[in-house]
Amino acid sequence: MMKSIWASYIGSVSALGVATCCVLPMAMMLLGLGGSWLAVFGTIAAASFYVLAIATALLLAAGIICYRRASLAHMKGWLLGSTIMTALAWGIVFNEARINDFLITLM
Template sequence: MQKYINLSYLASLSALGVATCCVLPMTMMVFGLGGSWLAIFGKIASASLYVLTISTVLVMASWLASYRRRSLLKLKWWLCGTTAITGFAWIVLFNEARINDYLIMQM
C-alpha cells in the first residue's frame, strides 16, 4: 500500500513540475535569473498533458487501493495532499497564459 502512496506523491510532484514548466521561466526572469538554459523547459512542456493525465490516474488508483484495503481513514491526509497537488497542477496548466501575462506585466 505504501508503494501506491509514494508513487502517487511522486506523480503529483512531477505533474506540478511539468505544469509549471512555462510559468517557472517567466518567474525566474522577473527575479533576474534568466538565461539560455531556460530553453530546456520547451521540451518538457510538450509532455505536460500526458504527465498530468498519468498522475491523475495514479492518484485515483491510490484512492481506490486504500478504499479496498480499508485503510482510507489512516491515509486520507496523504491522499488529500496528492489530490491537492495534482489539482493545483491542472489549474496551473489551464491558466498558464493568464499567469504568464501577469508575470510579463510585473517585469
C-alpha cells in the same frame, strides 16, 4: 499500500513540476535568472498533459487501493495532499496564459 501512496505523491510532484514549466521561466526572468538554459523548459511543456494524466491515474489507483484494503481512513491525509498538488498542477496548466500575462506586467 504505502507504495501506492508514494507513487501518487511522486506523480503529483512531477505533475506540479511539469505544470510550472512555462510559468517558472517567466518568474525566473523576473528575478534576473534568465539565460539560454531556459529553452529546456520548452521540451518539457510538450509532455505536460501526459504527465498530468499519469499523475491523476496514479492518484486514482492509490485511492482505489486504499478503499479496497479498508485503509482509506488512515491514508486520507496523504491522499488529500496528493490530490491538492495534482489539482494545483491542472489549475496552473489551464491558466498558464493568464499567469504569464500577470508576470509580464510585473516586468
